[in-house]
Every structure is written in C-alpha cells, then in structure tokens.
Amino acid sequence: MRDRLKGLIIFMALLGLWLLPARPVSQVASANVEPLTLDTTRPASEVTTPVGGWSFRNHVIPVLTRLGCNSGACHGALAGKGGFKLTLRGYDPEADYNVMTRQTAGRRINLMEPTRSLLLLKPTMKIGHGGGERLTIGSLEYRVLSEWIAGGGTAPVEGDPRITALEVTPRQLTLATGATAQLHVIARYSDGHREDVTRWVKYSTANAAVAGVDDDGAIKVAGPGETAISLWYQSNVAFARITNPYPNNIPGEVFDRSPRHNYIDELVIARLRELRITPSAQAGDAEFIRRAYLDAAGTLPTVAEVDRFVADKSSGKRATLVDQLLNRSEFVDYWANRHADTLLVSSRLLRENAMWSFYNWIRESVRVNKxxxxxxxxxxxxxxxxxxxxxxxxxxxxxxxxxxxxxxxxxxxxxxxxxxxxxxxxxxxxxxxxxxxxxxxxxxxxxxxxxxxxxxxxxxxxxxxxxxxxxxxxxxxxxxxxxxxxxxxxxxxxxxxxxxxxSPANPYFARSYVNRVWKNFMGRGLVEAVDDMRATNPPSNEELLTALTKDFTEHGFDTRHLIRTIMNSAAYQRTGTPNSTNADDERYYSRYVLRRLPAEVLLDAVSQVTGVPTPFPNMAPGTRALQVPDAKNNPYFLNVFGKPPRLITVESERTAEPTVAQALHAINGETLNQKLRAPGGIVDSIVRHNIADAMALRHLYLAALAREPRPDELQRLLTALRESDDRRQAIEDVAWAILTSKEFMFNH
Amino acid sequence: MKLSLSIALVLLHTTVFFIAGESQVSPPPAKRVRAAVSALAFSPDGAMLAVGRYREVELLDPASGQVKATLRGFENQVRGVAFSPDGRQLVAVGGNPGQFGEVRLFDPSKGTEIRAWRGHRDHVTSVAYAPDGRTIATASYDRTIRLWNPATGTELQTLRDHTDAVFALAYSPDGKFLASASADRTVKVWDPLTGRRLSTLGDALDAVNALAFAPASAKDGRILAGGGADRTIHIWQLSENGEGKRLRSLIAHEDAIVAIAYAPDGLSLATSAGDRSLRIWNPATLVETRTLETQPDWVQALAFSPDGRWVAAGRFDGALSIYGAMNGQKRRMASIDKDPR
Structure with a gap:
C-alpha cells in the first residue's frame, strides 16, 4: 500500500515536471538538480500541496509576511493590533504559532471547521477587519492557510528544513529604459528540497530612478544607470543587478585609449564601457596638487610647493608627490583625526588625560603606519x-x-x-x-x-x-x-x-575600511553609505572593491599602500569637469566628484592663506584644527561646517550639507573677518610691505586656489584695486572674495 | 456515541459549505481532530463534570468518565461553563469570534435547554454564577462584562471600563464583589449590584488570563488569585470596600499562565501554563507543593472536585485528565484516556 502510494507520488511529481511550461535556460538547468516541491508562480489551483502538508515555519509564516499581516504597521507592531500580536516579519515562528493557535483559547483558528477560522474570515473581510481585505478566497495564500488549519495546524519543530540559500534568476540583467523583466527566486533547503518562492519574497530597489520592482518580482526599468533589486525571504537575502547603459554612442577606442596607471583603472574603465560613460580628461598639475594635498593631508600646498611642482618636468612627479605627502606630519594629523571620529575621541566621557592618551595612541599608530x-x-x-x-x-x-x-x-x-x-x-x-x-x-x-x-x-x-x-x-x-x-x-x-x-577572510572588516579610505579620495564609497555594508546594498563596482580589499590584505593591511594605489590611479587624477556623457555620474568614477572641504580642513586652509591661526583652548598657539584631539567644545566655525560631535559612530555625523548659517558665517562671520584684519596677517603684510598688486594677486590665488589668476580675472581685479582709495580695504575685499568662493571652499 | 459523532461530522461539513458560501473552491477537509477542551466545571454535589468543547458540552460522570449527556446547539467553541450554586442549572457560553457571544442555559439533570440568548459583540470568554444564583456574569473579547438575569435572559448591566479583551471573571464567595481579568493588564473589582468599579489591580505586567477567588473557608478574608502572560501568580486581598492589596507574587511558570483554580478548602491552588506544566501551590506561601506530569499541550481549563480530591485538566488537544489532588497521580479511566487523535 505504502509503496503504491510512493509510486503515485513519484508519478505525480514527474507529471508535474513534464507539465512545467518552458523556462529560460538558466532555470531549466537548475531545475534538473532537484524538482521543485512548490512553485508559487503557478496558478493557485495547479499548485500541489507538499507531501506532509504546509509547514508553519516555511509556508504559513511567509504567507503572513507576503500578506503584510506581520508588518510593522499591522500585527507585527510592538503592541500588535486589535489584541493580535505577531513577531515582526515572523522572526519567532514558535511565538507566532502559540499566538495563532493557543492564545485566547484558540480564538483565531478553528480546527474543527477550518474555513470558519477568524484567521481566514478577517483578511477576506467576511468579518470586519481593520487591515481591510488582504486575502482572496482561492488564492495560493488562502489555500496555504486554510489547508494548514485543516491539517490540524501543525506546529513548527526544531527539525524543520531551513533555508540554506536563495537563488535569484537572472542575477544580472542589462535592459533598456521601459523594458520589463521577471525575477525568479528559488529557496534551497537543508534537506535538499527546492521551492520557487518568487511570490512570497520581499523586493526592494536601491535606486527607483533606474528600475522599480513590484511585490511579485516584476521589474520595470525607469532610466539609465544601475540598481540592485534586493530580496528578503525568511531572514535570507540576495540581490539581482539591473544595468541600463546610458544612451550614448561612444566609440570603443575612447575606452581603449583611456589611461591606465594600475588595476583600479582597468576595473573602472570596464564599468564605464559597460554603462557607456566617457571618462573625463586627466586633471592638470595645479588641479592635482591642490586636490592631493587636501585629500591626503588636509592641507593646502604652499605657493612655493605649487610653483615647484608645476615647473617640474619629470614624468613620475605625481607619484613622487604622493610619496612625499604620505610622509608628512600633516598626513598623520589628518588620518589621526579621521580615526578619532570613528573611535569617538572626546573628553565628553573621558577625562582630559585619558582623552589625550587615546588620541596619542591613535596618532602614533598612524605615524608608524601600524x-x-x-x-x-x-x-x-x-x-x-x-x-x-x-x-x-x-x-x-x-x-x-x-x-x-x-x-x-x-x-x-x-x-x-x-x-x-x-x-x-x-x-x-x-x-x-x-x-x-x-x-x-x-x-x-x-x-x-x-x-x-x-x-x-x-x-x-x-x-x-x-x-x-x-x-x-x-x-x-x-x-x-x-x-x-x-x-x-x-x-x-x-x-x-x-x-x-x-582574518583576511573576514568579508566585512578590511572591505569596509577600504571603502572608507576610497571614499575619502573619490568622494563616494563603492558602497554608499560607507557604514551600510549590507549584503543587499551592493557596491557600484564589486570587482574593484574586491580587488582593492585583496591588495590591501595582501600588503599586510598597509593603509599607506592603499592610499598610494588610489592616488596614483588615473581614476583619481581625472578632472572634475564633466563631459556630455557623465554630468549625471557620481557613482562610477568617470570624473572627480566635487565636495566641500571638511570643517577642520576649511578652517586650517583659511588660517594658512591668511597667515593667522585660530587659537584653540588648552592648545599651543599655531595648532591647526586637524591637530585638536578633542571634539567636546568645537569652535563655532567647526560646528557650523559639520565637524562631528563624536557622540555616536556614524558617518553622517560629519555633514557636508550647505546651511544658511554657513553662508552667513562665511560672508559676515568673525572667523574670516578677524583673520583678514589681523596684524601680521596676509593682508597686513601685503599693505605694509607694499607688495605690488599683480604680485599680491598672484600670491593670493596660488595660496588659496593653487593656480595663477586667469588674465580676465587679473584684469578686473587690478582695475578694482587701482580705483580703490583704501588699499587695505581693497586687498581685504579681494582676499575675502577668494576665500568665500566656491573654488576655494571646494575640493575639485 | 459513534452515530452521534458521524452526525456531528455531517453537520460540520454542511456548515463549512454554508460559511464558505460564495467560494468556488471546495473547502479542504478537516483532519479528524478531537475538539479542544476549553471549559470545565464540577456540579456542586460532585456528581457531574461539565466539559466545554467545540459546539457542545459533555456531561460526564467524573467517577467513571462516562459521558452521560451531550448538550448541543452552540455556534462555536464553548469557552465557559458554570453550575448554578444549587446545581439545578448549567450555563455554557461561547459565540463566534468577531461576531457575537452566546449564552445557553440547561437543566443538567435532564440534559435539556432552558433558555438561550445572544449578546456581546464578540465571543464570550468566561462565565460566572453569582453565589445567590440570581445573576450570571459574562466576560467577552469585546472588552465588556455583562450581567444577566438567568430567569429571563435579559441584560441587567454592561461593565465597560476595560480597554482590552476580558478573559476571566469570578465572584467573591459572599457575592459582594465581581472581579475581572483583562488583556489590558489589569484586574478590576466591581460591585455587581450597582455595576460600579471599586478598584483596579495593576500589578500584572502583561495580559491577565485567569482569575479565581479563594473559597469562603479561606482564613484571611477575601483572597483573589490571578495569572497571565507575565507568568506570575499574583495574590490579592480585598478590603470591605473592594480595595485590593497585593499580598504576594511569584514568577511561577516559564510561559503565560492559562488557567487557575482554588481547591475547595482554600489550601491549594492549581495553575497551568503555556510551558505545558501543571503545578499545585500553597497559596499562603506560593511554595510549590506538587508538579503534575508535563502535558503534551496547553491545559486550558482546570477544576477541583467539590470534595477536593481531584483536579480535572482539559487540554487544547482535546484530552481530559483527572489527577489526585493529594498524590498527583492520574486516574486511569478508559473512557477518557483514549488517544484523541
């Protein structure tokens, strides 16, 4: 009898397989491994109830999640709804089982007459339901719930098969704007069986401007770029990548000829070729030196340093400059400050001496390149x-x-x-x-x-x-x-x-650090935000992040090696000026991404150009903002420009958002005005030593912007200076104009 | 018995079709399960045990376990049963979840229905007879308590102060107070004559599922025991004017307490819980005096026999067991021991 039953089951299963409609090749290939015991994409009436009935853990909970019953807005809320409280997205099946079957004397399910269960009558609106109609009689979800009850409402047990992998097909899709596609998701279980759970997965898109996804896994492409469609099923995650190349017609030689300094460039160019984005040209020397100083060491190059670098005719001068920067004490200050942000160095919770001890340990670690x-x-x-x-x-x-x-x-x-x-x-x-x-x-x-x-x-x-x-x-x-x-x-x-x-095998540790360092130079993390390294938040260039991480760990977690590699890449050395294809691109490194100088760097730059340092409490005169270990009593300027208070470790504590307070403080605040008026400052020196206008202008431009004034700028400013009857005031105004310009306040 | 079961099954299927109504899909056949026991009460003389099940109440002889009569006509699960103090009437309550409550009154000696009525906006969870036999109190998932005249079925009062489902009700032995336990984490004490709320006992940290007054013989006056989702037994003492004072509490189980019952001498207290344990306590000290065998499912109803010798326990899986209150031994009764599945 039992054998005959088995034979029948096998026959039915084979019949079911034979009846399966034609599927894309990738799925037929995987279907050969083990037949699906459940296919949620088929019409409800054609789905066969699994042998042994529906499982509370593996079917009932996913159905409740799909219907939204256990969402945070409904019965998954901390307080439940209407006395019925489920765990959020079914994270505790045992608790949910008790609530559904036993609590309040089994009010919710009716084992004797299953279709009279409150669990079915409410969401089908046979009885008033605050959550409205959620369930249709005859749907697969209705079948699962009602057949589970009719089967005696079996409980979840420790031995239930668990999901070992979610497989999404296709994993990667290249589609044009307006195109649609359907994802399929297979859950593989610990006992080897497989289920197509496409209908019950939670989908979300990382970038709706590129592609959207509905509750059934249907994708619609909205615009060019790339996005990840995240899938969540029973605390398992996966994603599919959707690429929609920009509608540009770029000859292949553009990419062939684009400069490649190291492996970073191979991987960046490959991505740009795929997305049809032309990389911007390489930056000029003046552009490069200012950028490199600010990004690596948080300081401006001096006039002499700019002059020397621009005049240098040697071919490897950029690499040499990078090496020099890595050995400067300002480099140590800058990176010690970055670590101090992450580690929350502050005398808010530490005594002054302990705060110093922590900071000194960090700074020394950076100094010796630990x-x-x-x-x-x-x-x-x-x-x-x-x-x-x-x-x-x-x-x-x-x-x-x-x-x-x-x-x-x-x-x-x-x-x-x-x-x-x-x-x-x-x-x-x-x-x-x-x-x-x-x-x-x-x-x-x-x-x-x-x-x-x-x-x-x-x-x-x-x-x-x-x-x-x-x-x-x-x-x-x-x-x-x-x-x-x-x-x-x-x-x-x-x-x-x-x-x-x-361990170099740790998939998060080195990778997240490399991503943070990369962002420091490239303006945007390969994974963004840098403290959101979720599996469902994939990098914009997976191969590149993997290669950088591998290189970093293979070089003994050497931060300076990592920085040197990034700074020497052609990708880092591109101009910030967009071309006709990459104005929208801030994700694939086709150009340098403009950003406002961090608060401390900006204040130090103003101090450096004006020759007037800002005094800090309990610190020696001449200390730069980047050298201040504490974050407890940040000066007003630093607060306004977003130096983090170091209360919690989160990247967004440091803000680069423009505010009215910033504008007002820059335009009319005391910080800048005092520095412009201070005796011994740059304006005072120019006036007292009677430096010629043209020379004064050249100095100010080089000191602040690392470039010579353009002829038109020079002409206009010279005229203005000549026509002024108060030279000190006029020089002050010129310096003010330069130091409040976007070109000064931004790195580019 | 076999015949009546078949008839019940036939009836059951008709109802399934009726309710599923407009659906084109044929309803899945229910697995044959034994209806859960959700209410128990001994008659005052101890000769009868009323067992509330799905759409029926069994009246059985507690000595033999033989079912003497089956009371039918219910819409749904019977969630409370109580004998009148003189033993001449039996009230059983239930109703459809989310729809209405029903109250049915029987003559247990004849097995006939005296009167039946509907009330409440959700099913009734619990029922209690006033000690003078002149009022029936019902608690409902609809957050209210209603008082009825059993002679007419008319509603006397609605008590509305609970802010969540009311799960249990109990009269003090002198009939002066009515106590109610609710999902709103409180126990409230009412004057059943005026319907006035006298006090609110807010000691529980979660829903209170079960409630029992100590019998009149208890030494230190009006004692009330409650238990619920906070896994804790709370013992309160009520003053003359119904103010409650907590005497003691104990985290007694590893999961929510489901049912609670006092022995007739007031010297023992039985509790059952979601952890599937069944325990007997000394209510004066909350020292556990006996742990009965671990149950295969939740015990939803507990009752001591009037002579104090037995504890009856009814389970969600439909089984009914009777234990010796003194030795904790399960009484073997072929008629009720058979495997429910």
Missing part, C-alpha cells in the same frame, strides 16, 4: 591602564554590552546591527540570536579605577554572560557569522573576536 589589522586588534583586546594603553579607552567609552556590540559593528564592520537587538533585522540576514551571540563576546570586560584620576584599569573577567531577552538564557558567544566559543572555553572572548575580525 597595519590596520594590528591597530584594531590592539583596541579589541586592550587591557591595562588607560593612561598607559590609550586603546583601552575604547572600553571606557562603551561600557554597556549592547552599546559595545553595536558600536563595534559600525566602527569595524561598517554596518548597523542595532535592529537585531529587539528582533531579526528586517532588511538583513542578522537574527536576534546572532546579535546576542556576538554581544556575549563583550561580557567579560572588567574595569576598575586606576591610581590616578582619569585612569581606568581594563582587564578580562573569567565570568559574565548576557541573556538573550526572549530565551532568558545566554547563547554561546560567536562573532556575527563566525564560529561559536564553548561557554567553558578558556580562550579570551575578545581574542576570539579579534581573530575572526582581522
């Missing part, structure tokens, strides 16, 4: 007195385990896992369990007061766990998707974490 993996390992495993081991201050800043877990992810993995503290991440694969496993690596850090005020002794405790809030017990400590450590393991939990983190 390999980045070693630098971060020293932070993660830091022990000892914070005044002696500055890195240990990291733990004084982040005392709470969850805060530490979240800051760690932002600072060193470039992603936020905060959502997963309370529920599975709704866009990502991170689950609440993973979050608390990771948090449990930070539970054995002891701290006690040291000998002196401000000194804290950090040490490793032999005990300490954090409970998973729902399970009420600790979980084995494990890095996000790394190996767990046994509870009784004698390995220091932070050592275990550091090993995982700094």
């Amino acid at each position: 390999p980045y993996d070693r630098m971060v390992r020293e932070i993660v495993t830091a022990n000892g007195n914070t005044l002696e081991n500055g890195a240990a201050n990291y733990y004084v800043l982040h005392k709470e385990t969850t805060e530490l877990t979240e800051n760690f992810s932002m600072a060193f993995l470039g992603m936020s896992i905060t959502c997963a503290r309370c529920h599975n991440h709704p866009l990502e694969k991170w689950t609440q369990k993973q979050y608390y496993q990771m948090a449990n690596l930070f539970t054995r850090i002891g701290m006690k007061n040291g000998q002196r005020d401000g000194d804290v002794q950090v040490y490793s405790n032999p005990f300490g766990e954090i409970n998973h809030p729902r399970l009420g017990k600790p979980l084995p400590p494990a890095p996000l998707d790394g190996q767990p450590l046994a509870f009784d393991s004698t390995v220091d939990r932070r050592d275990h974490l550091a090993n995982w983190l700094t």
